[in-house]
Amino acid sequence: MIRNRYNLKQVEALVCVVDMGSFRRAAAVLGTTQPNVSARIAALEETLGLRLLHRDQAGVRPTERGAALLPAARQVLWAAEALLETAGRTDLIDERLRLGVTELIACTWLHPFLRAFREVYPAVSVELRVDLAAEIDAARTAGEIDLALMNAAGAEAGPGTVPLGSSPYGWTAAPEVAAGIAGAGLAALLRGPVIAHARRSAAARDLARAAARAGLSTAGVVHCSSLAAARQMAVDGMGAALLPTALTRAAEAAGQLVAVPCTWLPGPLDFVAAFDVGRAARHVRAAADCAASLSRGDHGF
Secondary structure (H helix, E strand, O other): OOOOOOOHHHHHHHHHHHHHOOHHHHHHHHOOOHHHHHHHHHHHHHHHOOOOEEEEOOEEEEOHHHHHHHHHHHHHHHHHHHHHHHOOOHHHOOOEEEEEEOHHHHHOOHHHHHHHHHHHOOOOEEEEEEOOHHHHHHHHHOOOOOEEEEEHHHOOOOOOEEEEEEEOEEEEEOHHHHHOOOOOOHHHHHOOOEEEEOOOOHHHHHHHHHHHHOOOOOOOEEEEOOHHHHHHHHHOOOOEEEEEHHHHHHHHHOOOOEEEOOOOOOOOEEEEEEOOOOOOOHHHHHHHHHHHHHHOOOOOO
16 A cells, blocks of 8 residues: 555646756745745655656756656645545635736636635635736746736637626716717727827727727827726726727726717627646636636636
8 A cells, every 4th residue: 555655745746847847946935935835845756766866956857757657646736636626625726826917807807706616616716907908828838927817818728717707998078078079980089189009909909990990190099007007097088999898898887987989890809718737736717717617607708
């Protein structure tokens, strides 16, 4: 029998060091010290009678035998989580979820998502990062983020992407600004100040192309890198705004903004949950599925 010849912490340390590429970064992820991580792997190497890692000035990388053992090591960790799930004891899964989200999700259904996830995994601590989609996906690729909830344009489709639905765009303005817009065409809107997302966003590029095709000037377009700030500028009467409807729904319900009809709109924003299917723990996939379920409900887009 295997009994206590090795333990989960040792296996976890091996997987984490390989994924993070250093003992220091693995210690930060595991919430322990670098000497503890080194001791766990040394104990595992002694038990197995194998050298699992190369340690040199170039960093840390698995030996040939270490690389061969890695898939089985991941299976051990997944099976340990599966056992607790089957027992109905997800409260015993004491892990971390490094979560990256883009701004629209942070401003709409992030809080309900976190509540729903913690109801199932109360012992999993969530480390949150809010950033641009490109930065979030780069961090996920580098192993710094476990799960990204982000614009689909920033992630490659594959087995580690779960659709989260779409948010259409709409034109909106403070009531006094909307009353002064004559007509429902793009030309009528571009006569006054227009607030739009950052120049490199898909909606801003679509707006620039539509204006160019119609021979309209975009000199009055104010680009804002923060969607929340753009919404506030619209509420303050600084101009009509082209924003995702999920972001303006509450302000329109409160009478701070009103929808402005227009014959032109950009394509909707599509969102996905993205994770590394080969590395992610079971609770990461569960978090992605939770986000997908929530995004289709009352709190979603």
